[in-house]
Amino acid sequence: MTAAHPRPAAPDSAIEVAGLVKTYGDVHALDGIDFAVPRGQILGLLGPNASGKTTTVSILATLQRPSAGVARIDGYDVTAHPGRVRELISLTGQYAALMEGLTAAENLSFFGRLTGLRRGDVARRTAELVELFDLGEVADRRVGQLSGGMRRRVDIAAALVTRPSVLFLDEPTTGLDPRSRNAVWETVAGLRAEGITVLLTTQYLEEADRLADSIVMLGAGKVVAAGTPEELKSQAGAQTCELVLAPGTDPAAVAALLGSFTLLPRTDDGVLAVRAPDGMATVAEVIEVLQTARIDVADIGLRRPSLDDVFLQLTDAG
Structure with missing residues (x-):
């Protein structure tokens, strides 16, 4: 059957x-x-x-x-x-x-x-x-x-x-x-x-x-x-060096100071990001520039692309 x-x-x-x-x-x-x-x-x-x-x-x-x-x-x-x-x-x-x-x-x-x-x-x-x-x-x-x-x-x-x-x-x-x-x-x-x-x-x-x-x-x-x-x-691009500026710091002035790096557009107040193709080496270079100019930051670190980045890039859901 x-x-x-x-x-x-x-x-x-x-x-x-x-x-x-x-x-x-x-x-x-x-x-x-x-x-x-x-x-x-x-x-x-x-x-x-x-x-x-x-x-x-x-x-x-x-x-x-x-x-x-x-x-x-x-x-x-x-x-x-x-x-x-x-x-x-x-x-x-x-x-x-x-x-x-x-x-x-x-x-x-x-x-x-x-x-x-x-x-x-x-x-x-x-x-x-x-x-x-x-x-x-x-x-x-x-x-x-x-x-x-x-x-x-x-x-x-x-x-x-x-x-x-x-x-x-x-x-x-x-x-x-x-x-x-x-x-x-x-x-x-x-x-x-x-x-x-x-x-x-x-x-x-x-x-x-x-x-x-x-x-x-x-x-x-x-x-x-x-x-x-x-x-x-990995499709979302290179890692980024993200800076959270100290209160009272002018983002435009810091952005001008970091002109030799590739800055990324940011919508958060007091936060800047630059591409970090060399990972921690790029972060170290940014820190050196900031220290020379005596610019204080509340936080700085290396951020990998997230699925949010992928989602926004690939689905045009921004």
């Missing part, structure tokens, strides 16, 4: 996208994008508004059909086998989709029963997730009483009740304070150990830098850059 969803040969990638196109009339939301995510890795999908991030996730999650191209989850085509793909994935939106009147453990059990798990399996899986996400202290507290960060951890745990192969995380730390954000980052990073592949969309470039094994940047429906965070940062 032929299986309803014949399993393809095990692919190297958990997510494969090739020539993906999505049009709405004359509008190309996606215009032939390509990328792949190896099993057990985290991909950061970045881009300004209307770049195609949401459309890409919607197609991979079988919520929309592509106009052209191919998208696969664990080797299954999202168009040809949407039912099988839905069994392999889980999707967590920007805001926790939990029942506030239920406890954390009850929410996990609820989602387990909703997905068809038997009562005994639900109890075992709930206990596993409570331990995995360190929810013991809040398991019997109503979700409505939990902090934003803890609610998000429960939400991510609920998304893993069915042991998905691929987890889509959409803006997982939106609106969280720094402490809660760090806690969620630790939770997401821990998914690697579980062998779960994660596609992360985020507006926090620091988040992508910290969590993602690789990054795909979209702009106007096209891939404008792809690589590891370090590879992308």
